[in-house]
Amino acid sequence: MTIQGAETPKIHFDHVRTVFELKGEPFVALDDFDLTIGANEFVTVVGPSGCGKSTAMNAAAGLLMPTSGVVHVDGEAVTGPGPERGVIFQQYALFPWLTVRQNIEFGLELQRIRKPERREISDRMIELAGLTGFADALPKNLSGGMKQRCAIARAYAVNPSILLMDEPFGALDALTRVRMQEQLLDTWAQEKRTVMFITHDVDEAVYLANRVIVMAANPGRIHRIIDIDLPYPRTEEVRLSTRFAELRNEVWNSVYHQQSAITKG
Amino acid sequence: MTAGIVATPPPQTRTATIAATRSGPTVSRYSLLGGLSVIVGILIWWALSIINPAGSLPSPWAVLVRFGELLVDGTLLPDLGASLSRVLTGFAIGTGLAVPLGFLMGWYRPVRAVLEPWTQFFRMIPPLAIIPLAIVLMGIGEVPKVFVITLAAFLVSIVATFQGVLNVDRTLINAGRVLGASDLTIFRRIVVPASLPFIMVGMRQGLGASWATLVAAELIAAQAGIGYRMQQAQIYYDLPTIFVGLVSIGVIGLVMDRALLWADKHLTSWQERR
Numbered sequence: 116m117t118i119q120g121a122e123t124p125k126i127h128f129d130h131v132r133t134v135f136e137l138k139g140e141p142f143v144a145l146d147d148f149d150l151t152i153g154a155n156e157f158v159t160v161v162g163p164s165g166c167g168k169s170t171a172m173n174a175a176a177g178l179l180m181p182t183s184g185v186v187h188v189d190g191e192a193v194t195g196p197g198p199e200r201g202v203i204f205q206q207y208a209l210f211p212w213l214t215v216r217q218n219i220e221f222g223l224e225l226q227r228i229r230k231p232e233r234r235e236i237s238d239r240m241i242e243l244a245g246l247t248g249f250a251d252a253l254p255k256n257l258s259g260g261m262k263q264r265c266a267i268a269r270a271y272a273v274n275p276s277i278l279l280m281d282e283p284f285g286a287l288d289a290l291t292r293v294r295m296q297e298q299l300l301d302t303w304a305q306e307k308r309t310v311m312f313i314t315h316d317v318d319e320a321v322y323l324a325n326r327v328i329v330m331a332a333n334p335g336r337i338h339r340i341i342d343i344d345l346p347y348p349r350t351e352e353v354r355l356s357t358r359f360a361e362l363r364n365e366v367w368n369s370v371y372h373q374q375s376a377i378t379k380g
Numbered sequence: 381m382t383a384g385i386v387a388t389p390p391p392q393t394r395t396a397t398i399a400a401t402r403s404g405p406t407v408s409r410y411s412l413l414g415g416l417s418v419i420v421g422i423l424i425w426w427a428l429s430i431i432n433p434a435g436s437l438p439s440p441w442a443v444l445v446r447f448g449e450l451l452v453d454g455t456l457l458p459d460l461g462a463s464l465s466r467v468l469t470g471f472a473i474g475t476g477l478a479v480p481l482g483f484l485m486g487w488y489r490p491v492r493a494v495l496e497p498w499t500q501f502f503r504m505i506p507p508l509a510i511i512p513l514a515i516v517l518m519g520i521g522e523v524p525k526v527f528v529i530t531l532a533a534f535l536v537s538i539v540a541t542f543q544g545v546l547n548v549d550r551t552l553i554n555a556g557r558v559l560g561a562s563d564l565t566i567f568r569r570i571v572v573p574a575s576l577p578f579i580m581v582g583m584r585q586g587l588g589a590s591w592a593t594l595v596a597a598e599l600i601a602a603q604a605g606i607g608y609r610m611q612q613a614q615i616y617y618d619l620p621t622i623f624v625g626l627v628s629i630g631v632i633g634l635v636m637d638r639a640l641l642w643a644d645k646h647l648t649s650w651q652e653r654r
Binding site: 178225 | 551552555559561648651652
């Protein structure tokens, strides 16, 4: 029902610490971040701004090197980005001068996949993302939801075993957001992948995940880990269930009632 | 073709806003208004030439007649040809050097550190102020004039290009990296297209600056060209010829700018314009 093979760590953050220079002062973005994510697990990360959730994701993506500690993916230390880790950014990050199809085929071209095969994959991705008829449209002609679906399709096209998503639905309206969550779970159910999903929306965090990682700020660190024992597929029924409400309250409390504790302490 | 003296300042005065495009349902109404404005300007000019407070202002008609004369006696076209070939040569060399150097400046911190003080310094010197030096060092042939134009185009374009590279959205570069792009691929397929809008603005400004500089350079030292013709006319107190020169400079500048604007619109049509 849930996590198969959770024993094999897909991603392992091994005491990751990241220090930035901020106005000449050292700023600890992430302190002693230690987390293991199993294969095919869906983990969401929530926390107040400045808690280092994006920093953690960027370390896993290979876009930034930790000051100390190391991230292991499939047992190997991360030294840079890799095709097994697909990344989806909040700001979509589509190449505005390329059409939907060209965006989706970008990663495939870099892997020197031949044109007929590229075409076949992009056709499939366009259909999966519900962008049929928009293959030759430029990003500027797409709505926010369509842009993000295109970005997801672009990440899926290279078939990564890990998806790293940095508040991907943050810029979307509430209704589009719920639809995108459902589609994401649908595709995840069809083709299991390990997902690390950053969000600041508690409902979203609970609805999607096997486990919710609640973070605290200043320094950024893990505050609590809450297992979500709701069954998949997650339907509207699940969203309206009392268990969902309980878990949601639990996550909410640990996200929003932590700051006062810190200022007191 | 007489666009009126109202259309004088060369187009490089337009500021470096990227999304500087006009469009919408009322375009034709506004261009009608623009056309009307030109006609009214010419009528005012005509009225002034009749009242003639200064006692020497030629009428639009007189200028048109002189335009015809200069066209027929074969001075105007060679003059324009000489000026245009200088400006296009200088512009091509200047931007041709500036764009790659601007990319290097934007992409490699050490290159920027080495070149930036020099570009900023020379940018403060109007290219015209270089003319005396250029004449002393290079004589009065084509070389000093093309050199000064090259410099004018170069300085504007290099700054625009390197600003363009600096302004490339980091997320796009990261998106390329996570899809497996090498540095070279990121440069070729992300940095170059993403900075193109800036480069096009730089080229438009560079062309405007080149054109303005050229005419001034010809006023000082030349044996042919539109500036030279105006300088000669000044000696003979030939105001209609001076006006023909002025109007031609304005119109040609405008046409060149429109051509680049058109190219810009087609090359960067993917931009979200407001």
